[in-house]
Amino acid sequence: MTNSPKTAAIIVAAGRGLRAGGGGPKQYRTIGGRPVIARSMEPFCAHPQVSLVQPITNPDDVALFNEAVAGLNYRVPANGGATRQASVHAGLEALADQAPDIVLIHDAARPFVTAAVIERAIAAAQITGAAIPTAPVVDTIKVVNGDGHVEATPERAKLRIAQTPQAFRFDVILAAHRRAAAEGRDDFTDDAALAEWAGLTVATFEGDPANMKLTTPEDFSREEARLAASLGDIRMGTGYDVHAFGEGDHLMICGVRVPHTKGFLAHSDGDVGLHALVDAILGALANGDIGSHFPPSDPQWKGAASDKFLEYAVGRVTARGGKIANLEVTLICERPKIGPLRDAMRTRISEISGVPVSRVAVKATTSERLGFTGREEGIAATAAATIRLPWVD
Incomplete structure (x- = not known):
């Protein structure tokens, strides 16, 4: 692989975001006065090392998407599937004819990704072929059974919070998704888990504590307050x-x-x-x-x-x-x-x-x-x- 790989980014934006409360899909709600998806896509669209940005959207959201990301440079969105895994697979297939060396897969609900994290993702994928950003766990974690009783306390030093963009050699992650689809496996919650199942060794690189996923109404309130304080x-x-x-x-x-x-x-x-x-x-x-x-x-x-x-x-x-x-x-x-x-x-x-x-x-x-x-x-x-x-x- 060359020192300047052709890099593509997939922005997964087909979900409904029901846990975020009312106001439509969370990726089209505003945070700090801008649509979440615009904040999520812009760092990739503007990054000099990213050649292609491939959004994955719900076909019912065409008008919302076009309005939210007006002015950004991206490929025609691909239609998402019933699961996140199916949506990512659709994005990979949409990029197949472009044959990028590296693909970054990012959740549209993470609007605070930085250029530095993107650079680390590309560098890690060049070295390892499969890598994800992580952040340390600061709280003690408990394993709880169905009765609400604590079963175990994992060693916190070994735990990490997985973030996106997750970075892969394009050919290997496309092959892994195709294999999972052929074998009827559609239960992977992120691409790193699918890659592990396919036999890949997944490395980690430094994430960013601010690169949080917006999931609940409380997440929106917290990040609005953080943005206001930062300005x-x-x-x-x-x-x-x-x-x-x-x-x-x-x-x-x-x-x-x-x-x-x-x-x-x-x-x-x-x-x-x-x-x-x-x-x-x-x-x-x-x-x-x-x-x-x-x-x-x-x-x-x-x-x-x-x-x-x-x-x-x-x-x-x-x-x-x-x-x-x-x-x-x-x-x-x-x-x-x-x-x-x-x-x-x-x-x-x-x-x-x-x-x-x-x-x-x-x-x-x-x-x-x-x-x-x-x-x-x-x-x-x-x-x-x-x-x-x-x-x-």
């Missing part, structure tokens, strides 16, 4: 923009096309609301302003939709491991009247930024016929953004 660096930024009117028949304001007797004089589409929001977000990040990232002198931004600018600013927050807590825009103009358009603008900002509409505010005021806005020579906008980042000294 303790609360930042606020403000923005301001103004554009004069020129010839035209519409204005772009907060991502909404507004019919008007004039247009904006601007290099891009002149959306003062989104431009002010971009500056507010960049200000909270202490990362320059809109002009430094999208200079008006650059012809590629001529006539550009300001949606792209806001998406970029939001991406800068995500890249820092943060989230946006609140966005607010105040528009200053005599006309057009903003009130009837307020909800459409809030919705559009929410769609572009991924921030829930309940955390987006659009306000408006006039300047009492004073100044350039009062003379209807243009529109001004102020904005504020509150973001939360991981605390780094």
Whole structure:
């Protein structure tokens, strides 16, 4: 095997997750404001050593899946089976024509896998052909019989909690799954157990205590609290923009096309609301302003939709491991009247930024016929953004 193996990842997301409570399959519920499955898939989609990401989904969840993972790069999902084992087998068969060297098999309900764990998985599979991440057991474990009586106390030093991604040479784990299917064995709870049954020696490598599987409502509550505590660096930024009117028949304001007797004089589409929001977000990040990232002198931004600018600013927050807590825009103009358009603008900002509409505010005021806005020579906008980042000294 070469030093740079072709690596594929299977994301198992066909389960129903009934123990997690209401709200639909747990992999499509949100944790920290993002769908669980998006958090689970993104580290593999973004990892430079992973060539292929193969989701396994329930065919009833097509719309949920497409919405949850929009923007990620992955193969067409394969349909899952009645058991986890059957779903993994389906994913392996879907990858057979790609012939990867190594396959990583990961549960969609583990949304906190890191790039470091993925790297260790690939390295371990190269060396051993079959390896799983584990974490130490910190509590004393008891073996209890059907009457509720303790039968034994296993030696804790030998116990480990098995995690995913479990890593294998692709050819050997595919052969093991095919053999199990042919012999009617469908009772394995993870791929390591199936591999052991097939005669493989399964090694272990260092897992991550944070790489927990979400199973119960309490798991969701605990991890929400942990995420909130980890994003303790609360930042606020403000923005301001103004554009004069020129010839035209519409204005772009907060991502909404507004019919008007004039247009904006601007290099891009002149959306003062989104431009002010971009500056507010960049200000909270202490990362320059809109002009430094999208200079008006650059012809590629001529006539550009300001949606792209806001998406970029939001991406800068995500890249820092943060989230946006609140966005607010105040528009200053005599006309057009903003009130009837307020909800459409809030919705559009929410769609572009991924921030829930309940955390987006659009306000408006006039300047009492004073100044350039009062003379209807243009529109001004102020904005504020509150973001939360991981605390780094």
